[in-house]
Amino acid sequence: MKVSMKVNGVSRDGDVEPRTLLVQYVREHLGLTGTNIGCDTSSCGACTVHVNGESVKSCTMLAVQADGCDVVTIEGLAQGGEMHPMQKAFMENHGLQCGYCTPGMVMAAISILKENPSPSEEDVRIGLEGNLCRCTGYHNIVKSVLAAAKS
Amino acid sequence: MGGSILGNRVLRKEDPKFLTVGGKYVDDLLDESLLAGALHVTYARSTVAHGNIRSIDTSDAASMPGIVAVFTGADLGLTPQPATFNPMVARSALAMDKVRYVGEPIVAIISETREQGEDAAEMVIVDYDILEALTDIEKALTSSIHIYESCGSNAVFDTTALGMPDNTGDAFFEGCEVVVKQRVLNQRVAPCPLEVRGAAVAWVDGRLYQWLSTQHAQGARDSIAAANGLEASQVRVITPDVGGGFGAKIGSYPEEQLLGRLSKEVGKPLRWRETRSESMMALGHGRAQVQYLTIGGTRDGHVTAYQMHVLQDCGAWFDMGAILAPFMTRPMSSGVYAIPKIECRTTSVITNTTPVVAYRGAGRPEATAAIERAMDLFAAEIGMDAAEVRRKNLIPKFDEPHTTVIGQTYDVGDYEVALDKALTAANYKDLRAEQARRRSAVDVKQLGIGVSVYVEITGGVPPMGETAKVEITDDGRAVVYTGTSPHGQGHATAWSMLTSEQTGIPMDNIELVWGDTDLVPSGGGTMGSRSLQQGGVAVFKVAGQVVDKAKAVAARLLEANEEDIVLDRDRGAFHVAGTPAVAKTWAELAVASKAEGGLKHEEMHSVSGATFPFGAHVSVVEVDTETGKVSLLKQIACDDAGKVLNPLLLDGQIHGGVAQGAAQALLEEVRYDADGNPVTSNLADYAFISAAEMPDIQVVHMETPTFVNPLGVKGIGESGTIGSTPAVQSAVVDALAHLGIRHIDMPCTPMRVWEALHGRK
Numbered sequence: 001m002k003v004s005m006k007v008n009g010v011s012r013d014g015d016v017e018p019r020t021l022l023v024q025y026v027r028e029h030l031g032l033t034g035t036n037i038g039c040d041t042s043s044c045g046a047c048t049v050h051v052n053g054e055s056v057k058s059c060t061m062l063a064v065q066a067d068g069c070d071v072v073t074i075e076g077l078a079q080g081g082e083m084h085p086m087q088k089a090f091m092e093n094h095g096l097q098c099g100y101c102t103p104g105m106v107m108a109a110i111s112i113l114k115e116n117p118s119p120s121e122e123d124v125r126i127g128l129e130g131n132l133c134r135c136t137g138y139h140n141i142v143k144s145v146l147a148a149a150k151s
Numbered sequence: 152m153g154g155s156i157l158g159n160r161v162l163r164k165e166d167p168k169f170l171t172v173g174g175k176y177v178d179d180l181l182d183e184s185l186l187a188g189a190l191h192v193t194y195a196r197s198t199v200a201h202g203n204i205r206s207i208d209t210s211d212a213a214s215m216p217g218i219v220a221v222f223t224g225a226d227l228g229l230t231p232q233p234a235t236f237n238p239m240v241a242r243s244a245l246a247m248d249k250v251r252y253v254g255e256p257i258v259a260i261i262s263e264t265r266e267q268g269e270d271a272a273e274m275v276i277v278d279y280d281i282l283e284a285l286t287d288i289e290k291a292l293t294s295s296i297h298i299y300e301s302c303g304s305n306a307v308f309d310t311t312a313l314g315m316p317d318n319t320g321d322a323f324f325e326g327c328e329v330v331v332k333q334r335v336l337n338q339r340v341a342p343c344p345l346e347v348r349g350a351a352v353a354w355v356d357g358r359l360y361q362w363l364s365t366q367h368a369q370g371a372r373d374s375i376a377a378a379n380g381l382e383a384s385q386v387r388v389i390t391p392d393v394g395g396g397f398g399a400k401i402g403s404y405p406e407e408q409l410l411g412r413l414s415k416e417v418g419k420p421l422r423w424r425e426t427r428s429e430s431m432m433a434l435g436h437g438r439a440q441v442q443y444l445t446i447g448g449t450r451d452g453h454v455t456a457y458q459m460h461v462l463q464d465c466g467a468w469f470d471m472g473a474i475l476a477p478f479m480t481r482p483m484s485s486g487v488y489a490i491p492k493i494e495c496r497t498t499s500v501i502t503n504t505t506p507v508v509a510y511r512g513a514g515r516p517e518a519t520a521a522i523e524r525a526m527d528l529f530a531a532e533i534g535m536d537a538a539e540v541r542r543k544n545l546i547p548k549f550d551e552p553h554t555t556v557i558g559q560t561y562d563v564g565d566y567e568v569a570l571d572k573a574l575t576a577a578n579y580k581d582l583r584a585e586q587a588r589r590r591s592a593v594d595v596k597q598l599g600i601g602v603s604v605y606v607e608i609t610g611g612v613p614p615m616g617e618t619a620k621v622e623i624t625d626d627g628r629a630v631v632y633t634g635t636s637p638h639g640q641g642h643a644t645a646w647s648m649l650t651s652e653q654t655g656i657p658m659d660n661i662e663l664v665w666g667d668t669d670l671v672p673s674g675g676g677t678m679g680s681r682s683l684q685q686g687g688v689a690v691f692k693v694a695g696q697v698v699d700k701a702k703a704v705a706a707r708l709l710e711a712n713e714e715d716i717v718l719d720r721d722r723g724a725f726h727v728a729g730t731p732a733v734a735k736t737w738a739e740l741a742v743a744s745k746a747e748g749g750l751k752h753e754e755m756h757s758v759s760g761a762t763f764p765f766g767a768h769v770s771v772v773e774v775d776t777e778t779g780k781v782s783l784l785k786q787i788a789c790d791d792a793g794k795v796l797n798p799l800l801l802d803g804q805i806h807g808g809v810a811q812g813a814a815q816a817l818l819e820e821v822r823y824d825a826d827g828n829p830v831t832s833n834l835a836d837y838a839f840i841s842a843a844e845m846p847d848i849q850v851v852h853m854e855t856p857t858f859v860n861p862l863g864v865k866g867i868g869e870s871g872t873i874g875s876t877p878a879v880q881s882a883v884v885d886a887l888a889h890l891g892i893r894h895i896d897m898p899c900t901p902m903r904v905w906e907a908l909h910g911r912k
Contacts, residue, residue, distance in 0.1 A: 019266075031181055034173025036394070038345045039427040043834035046345060078171045087170040091162060094803050098639030099169030100345040100394030106170065121847065128842040132834065134345050134395050135639045137810030137871075138842035140803060 003067045007032070008076025016063045022056075023047040025063035026073055034074040034103045038132065045131030048104035049073045055111035057104075057130070074103035077110075086110050086148045095144035097135030105131050109145045118149055156648050156658075160799045163644045164658060165637075174392035177349040177364045178424050185353045185360060189420035190219055192413060193268030194406055195258040195275040196429065197250035200286065200503040200827020201298065202279035204248055209258055212274040217267035220417050221275075222259045223247070227412060232378075234469035239302045240501070242468060244378070244405035250279070251298055251467035252503050253828055254432025256406055261417050265424070284503045284827030288441055288464040291502045298467065298501045307469055308499035310477045318494045324456050327447030331528045336896040337517045339439035339464065339821040340814075341431055341831070342510045343839055344638075346394020348434055349424035352410040359386045359411040363403070365666075366396040366636050367676025371403040372668045378408035386411075390666025393638035397811070398509030399435045400638070401678050402471065406433070431832040436821055437510020439464035440476060440517050446525040452535050452543045457490050459521055461497040465507055472507025473499040479514025479608065485555035486522035487566040487604045487765060488544040493557045503827045509678065511811055512869040515607040516876055523603045523877035524894070527884065531893050536583075537881065538574060538602045542567060545604065561606060561763040562857045565791070569853055570604050573767035573789040576851045582771060590889050595777055599886025601770040603878040609680035609792075609866025611761030617681075618673050619689035620753035621650060621697045627723065627738030628660040629694070632753075634674015635686030636666050640868065641800045642682065646690045648797060653694035655720030656737060673755070680764075680866020683796060688860045689756035696752040701725060704744050705735045762857045762865035766790035768874035770813075774886040779905030781883050783813055783844065789851035790870040794863035801867055802850050808871020809848050814840035815872075816879035820898050838898070 004013045007030060014029050026032045026049065035058060038046035047058040050072040077084040086106050089095065096102040105128070112119060112127040119127065124145045125138070133141060168174065180186060195212070209221040224245035231241035246257045258275050262268035285291040285298060291305045298305055311317045324330045351362040359381060365371045365388070372388040379386070393400065406423065414421045425433065441462040448454040463476035476497035484495045530540040545566045546553060554560040579600070586598040620632035631646050647661040664670050675681065698718055705725035706713040717728045726734035735743075737750075744750040771785040788805055795801050818838040822830050831837040856863030876897070883899040884892060887908065895907045 027179075028181070033175070033179035033181065034171075036173065036176070036346070037178075038347075038394075039834040041427070041833045041835035043839070044345065044427075074170075075172050083167070083170065090170055091166040094163065094799050096166060096169055097641070097803060097807065098345070098395040099165075099174040099392065100176065102169050103173050125842040125845070130841075132345065132839050132841060134343055134397065134811070134839075135807045136803060137806035137808070137848060138845050139806040139810075139848045142842060142847075 001064050003063050005066050005068060006070045008072055018064060020063045021059050022061040022063050022066050023058035026058060032073050032075050036100055036103060038100065043132065045108055046101050046104040048107040048131065050107055055108050074106060085151050089144040089148035089151065093140050093144040093147055095136065095141045101131060101133040105133060105141060109148065112145060113149055121146060156652050158795055159797065161644060161648055161797050162799065163641050164647060165641065165643045174394070176346055176394050177351060177362050177391050180351060180362060180391060185355060186351050186420045186422065189351060189422045190261050190263060190417060191265045191268050192410060192421050192423040193260045193262065193272045194256040195260060195272040197246060197253055197255040197257055199250055199279050199281055200253050200284035201282040202250050203282065204246065204250060205278040205280055207258065208276040211276065212260060212271040215267065215271040215274060217263040218260060218271050219263065220261040222413065222416065236474060237307050237469050240299050240307055240469040244409050252505055254429065254505060255467065259409060259413055261413060261421065286502055286504050286823040286827045288462050288500050288502055292462060292498070292500050298503060305501045306498050307465065307501055308473050308477065310481060310497045313477065316494065318458055318460055318496045323458050323492065323494055324445065324447040327455055328450045329529065329532050330445060330447040331532050332445045333524065333528055333894055335442040335444055335521060335524050337438050337440040337442060337520055338897055339436050340510065340819045341821050341837055342397040342399035342434065342437055344395030344397055344399065347425050347427055347430035348404065350407050350410055351420065351422045352414045353420035354414060360389065361386065361411065362389045362391055363407060364393050364400060365390055365403065366393070366400045366638060366678055368636060368666045368668050369634065369672070369674045370676055374403045375408050375411065379411045388668045390636060396638045397511045398437065398513055398678060401509055401676065428833045431837060432505055432829055435470060435472065435508025436466065436505050437507065438517060438815065439472065439507045442521045444521055444525045446529045448529060450533050452533060452540050454488060454490050454529060454544050456492040457522070457525060458494045459484055463497055463499040464504065465499050465501050466504045467501060468506035470506040471509050475509065475514030480518040482557060482559040483515050483518035483608065484522065485557050486519060487546055487606045488522065489546045490544070490556060495557060504823060511808065511872045513679065515869065516873045519603065519605040519607070519873050520877045523881065527881050528893060531888060538570065538579065541570060541602065541604050562859050563855055564606060564763065564765055565855050566604055566765055569765060569767040569789050569791055572851050572853055573769045573787050576849060577769040577787045579769065596773045596775055597886040599772045599774055599882040601878040601880065601882030601885055602767070603874055603881065604767045605874045606763050606765040607870060607873050608761045609764055610684045610758065612679040612681065614675045616755055616757035617675055617685040617689040618753065618755045619686065619693040620751065621690070621694045622749065622751035623697065623737050623741040625738060625741050627656070627736055627741065628662065629654060629656045630662045630664060631690055632664045632671050633686050633690060634671055634676070635682040636677040638677065640677065640682060640804065645683065645687060645796055645800060649687055649691040650694045653691065653698055655718060655723040680868040683864050684762055684860050684866060685758055687796065687864065688862050691862060692756050693752050693754050696754065697750065700752060701737065701740045701750060704740045704750065708735055708743055709733065758860055760859055762793065762859050764790065764792045764865040764867065764870050766870060766874050768878040770875065770878040770882040772879065772882040772886060774883060774904060776908060779901035779908065781817055781899055781904060783817065783846050783879060785846055785849065786813065786875060787849045787851060788871060788874060789853055790867060790874060791853040791855050792867035792870060793857045793865040794854055796864060804867045805850050805871040806848050808869060809875040810840055810845055812872040812875030813845065813879050816876050816897050816899060818844065818898050818900070
């Protein structure tokens with residue numbers, strides 16, 4: 001099936017099997033491997049991207065469902081070599097270790113602040129419940145999101 | 152340069168890549184030209200926990216679309232290979248006659264796409280004679296059914312067979328005023344690195360190239376070579392970015408060792424990546440001990456005897472898990488306490504479950520959990536405060552090596568200060584007052600306070616040392632080669648700090664090379680919290696030796712005595728003392744060294760022994776006495792890992808460790824049904840801890856340098872887990888202590904807590 005969508009600001013056309021997931025399309029067809037796959041039950045959130053401005057676990061959506069949509073992945077966040085404030089906050093607060101959950105975590109975190117620009121620590125923790133990390137104990141991820149909210 | 156960079160909070164240089172385009176993990180190698188045209192491997196796995204294989208029918212699978220080849224163990228001529236520590240335990244990489252756990256690989260399928268392989272795996276028909284599944288370690292120990300028949304028992308490793316003394320029973324506690332016994336479960340958990348296992352292979356000029364998600368490329372190279380009948384020099388393992396390991400990616404697995412052979416059969420490069428469901432069944436698990444504890448002492452709080460018999464669940468293979476109890480748990484059985492008499496026997500038992508491997512702490516968390524639980528039980532029995540009982544029994548501060556009665560020698564220790572720091576930071580007295588208030592008010596939500604004091608072993612696994620090479624490029628940069636292997640720890644930043652400190656070369660001009668066995672042929676990988684004290688120290692020393700070599704070259708060029716040459720680290724240039732205007736840069740010296748093979752040095756740095764970090768944790772929980780739900784409110788962690796290289800990285804390691812420890816105490820457990828089917832085989836069913844269950848973690852710093860290495864550093868990768876697990880468990884029990892509850896097994900789920908409250912098992 002033909003699909004066309006805007007990915008990180010660029011129009012991309014593709015031809016996919018109907019069962020192709022958005023995450024597979026982004027990774028395997030478009031070569032945007034920053035978005036990771038960490039589970040097969042939509043539990044971990046490593047594949048979180050933005051579709052029309054909202055965070056979506058891209059393993060829960062077919063590529064064809066994203067036809068005509070505006071998709072942003074981790075590769076599309078930095079502008080002109082300048083990191084997004086959330087990316088900077090993760091770096092400054094050591095919000096990542098092995099990096100595997102990081103792209104999804106950053107995309108989810110941006111959505112949290114979009115919905116609630118000044119969240120409490122608890123708001124952030126509940127907001128990130130669908131994104132799993134095994135390295136950081138979440139401590140510095142939560143700190144990063146709160147720091148980004150302030151900046 | 153204003154002083155030393157060491158000890159500073161330096162941000163990670165690896166982060167921009169991870170944050171902007173993501174890491175390059177093994178499944179991301181889409182543009183690797185050596186893998187062009189690669190096919191995909193899928194393993195069909197056992198759906199039965201224990202059974203003899205009558206027949207394997209692959210014909211339907213082979214006729215599915217896109218299937219290139221299907222192989223059974225017989226097709227490949229595989230034979231059972233003996234386990235390292237007990238040759239009577241033997242299995243083939245693909246199960247042929249017998250299956251021993253759900254998830255054991257049986258058939259390898261090669262397909263054009265990954266999805267085709269998954270579909271075909273569903274079509275493999277295996278006919279079994281089903282045998283009784285022994286998933287319970289205590290049942291397996293006494294069962295007449297033997298999972299490896301030739302062993303004549305499911306107990307495959309025992310400290311008594313190693314010549315260590317057996318336990319002597321109750322007679323050991325003669326003269327004790329108080330004796331307490333408890334059976335304690337240290338449950339089976341899943342390491343769950345967020346990146347599952349994956350690999351890719353290609354044959355290049357007769358050599359096997361294997362890209363592998365591993366913690367130890369050199370070890371993997373050797374085991375892959377052996378499995379394929381190759382010399383180590385015929386295998387090149389290349390480690391891309393690794394999305395976490397936690398011990399479970401130390402060795403190489405049968406699925407990985409077979410890939411080279413399969414690639415040869417089909418004449419194409421291959422890729423393999425397991426699914427999360429496969430990973431939960433076939434990546435090794437951790438912990439899995441049953442401990443029978445007896446502790447005895449005086450009514451005024453002195454512990455005089457401690458006895459432990461550990462049953463270590465090996466799972467269905469004699470993997471690293473089988474040796475953790477005898478070689479890691481037993482030596483650390485005394486913990487931080489001066490106990491005059493200790494007996495510890497361990498028995499490793501095969502069961503029909505996923506094999507057990509190293510997992511963050513690997514044998515030491517189990518030792519700490521045991522002695523800390525025993526101290527709590529003893530304290531409860533004599534009616535003494537848990538912190539006070541600990542204080543009474545701590546080994547006093549020591550600067551010279553101290554040997555416990557079980558025979559383990561610790562380097563340095565100052566346990567009481569760690570305990571005091573943690574108690575002070577927690578406002579322990581105020582917490583006890585609040586607890587008393589809630590108890591007298593009969594609040595539904597009771598407060599629990601748990602204290603643990605621990606010591607552990609880091610850098611205690613051979614090789615006792617590490618190789619480093621530092622090479623200066625013609626443009627004055629440094630390339631650092633290390634046998635350690637990052638998977639989140641921040642080696643690139645840490646090793647750059649060490650190199651920069653010695654050479655004055657800016658961090659950004661230092662590149663780290665690791666995990667490629669052609670570029671770094673020898674190395675011990677990253678495990679057992681060994682990296683900094685062995686690999687880091689090696690880099691530090693070798694960088695210093697490169698500076699010495701550079702001074703010799705500079706002396707020649709400047710026509711001066713070598714001892715008069717100084718390195719101005721602020722600008723990375725060498726000059727004669729007193730005449731800074733005439734200087735030679737690193738680049739100039741590298742170019743001038745070309746004739747002698749360049750400006751570089753390589754050396755193996757050996758260490759005299761392990762180090763023994765220690766600390767104290769305080770956990771505060773709230774337990775809902777109506778529902779049994781536990782909320783972790785606070786975690787105070789005082790972890791002393793010696794001199795601190797970078798507090799940013801240190802804190803990160805502690806945080807992650809604490810979360811994994813709290814996860815074991817409260818949530819996570821791998822479970823099987825009566826037939827041996829895993830019921831926690833994905834991240835929807837397994838209670839992986841999330842941000843919502845974790846509190847803010849309060850880290851309390853303490854630095855007691857070790858004399859074991861010149862940097863005075865110890866490991867910090869596992870301490871957080873070791874300290875937190877017993878503290879959190881203890882807090883849950885403490886919340887209900889006034890109701891007569893003395894023990895709740897981990898994980899302290901709402902159901903377990905509710906059952907304890909209602910007197911049910």
